[in-house]
Amino acid sequence: MCRWMTYSGEPVLADDLLFRPVHSLIDQALHSKLGATTTNGDGFGIGWYGEGDVPALFKSTEPAWNDENLRELAGQIRTGLLFAHIRASTGTPVQRSNCHPFRHGTWMWMHNGGITGFPTIKRELVGAVAPELYPxxxxxxxxxxxxxxALTFGLRDDPPAAVERAVGLVEEVAAGAGIRHPVQMTVATADGSTTWAFRYSSVGRSRSLYHSTHIGQLRRMHPEVPVFGTLPDTARLIVSEPLRDMPDAWAEVPESCWGMITEDGRGEQHAFAPRRP
Structure with missing residues (x-):
């Protein structure tokens, strides 16, 4: 499986998020504590919103801990909305086009998990993608x-409903093929101002997902942690696993749940339930 993180808030250097925390995403690439695999070395990607109309992507098939270009870029990229993903392939090739995040227009998307029996049902699922999106x-x-x-089912208008319909279709098609418990996912998607995150699995035992608690409170409680001093009060992080062994800094996203974080740091959580399309 994979590990990922999102950041939203006032612009900060990517280096402060990717490399400096004790158990940073780069450290998790080699030493994941909560993932299905300890090592996540099948490529990586970062996506960020900057000066352009669409988010920028940098992706590579190199292991994240061994890519000097990532280290160089992280010290120069300053952004208020960052996606970062380290990949452990579940069977598809290690190639740049398979590295996350994925982008369409102003939207980004990344995923940890998998669809059980995907090769068996791939043709039917791909056939359900809108013709104008398929290319x-x-x-x-x-x-x-x-x-x-999700884009086909209206991600740009109502992200939670679109993801519920997409997952509902996968479960419906999988059931027709005799595949039990097909969906395992934590997903993040963003449009440039708002970030949505989803935690769900058909079997009810989803991969780990956490969100940061209030940065200002953490700064007061833990002045010994330098990274908290660099983040603004509006900062919010969503991570596959915590960036430091500090229980009061992180709250687990509940099972079968989706949440959203706006650019001013406001957040909310709701129950997630697949919808049959």
Whole structure:
């Protein structure tokens, strides 16, 4: 499986988020504590919103801990909305087009998990993607197909409903093929101002997902942690696993739940339930 993180808030250097925390995402690439695999070395990607109309992406098939270009860029990229993902392939090739995040227009998407039996049901799922969206699929992963199904079902208008319909379709098609418990996912998606995160699995035992508690409170409680002093009060992080062994800094996202964080730091959580399309 994979590990990922999102940041939203006042612009900060990517280096402060990717490399400096004790158990940073780069450290998790080698030493994941909560993932299905300890090592996540099948490529990585970062996506960020900057000066352009669409988010920028930097993706590579190199292990994240061994890429000097990532280290160089992280010290220069300052952004208020960052996606970062380290990949452990579930069977599809290690190639750039299969690295997360995925992008369509102003939207980004990344996923940890998988669709059980994907090769068996791939044709039917891809066939459900809107004809005008189909040509934009570049890779061969279940994660990217899930993204384009969500776009097909209205991600740009109502992200939670669109993801519920996309997951509902996957479960319906899988059931028809005799596949039990097909969906395992934590997903993040953003449009440039708001970030949505989802935690769900058909079997009810989803991969780990956490969100940061109030940065100002953490700064007061833990003055010994330098990174808290660099983040603004509006900062919010969502992570596959905490960036430091500090229980009061992180809250687990509940099972079968979706949440959203706006650019001013406001957040909310709701129950997630797949919808049959």
């Amino acid at each position: 934009h699929i570049e890779g061969s992963t279940d994660s990217e197909v899930l993204f384009y199904l």
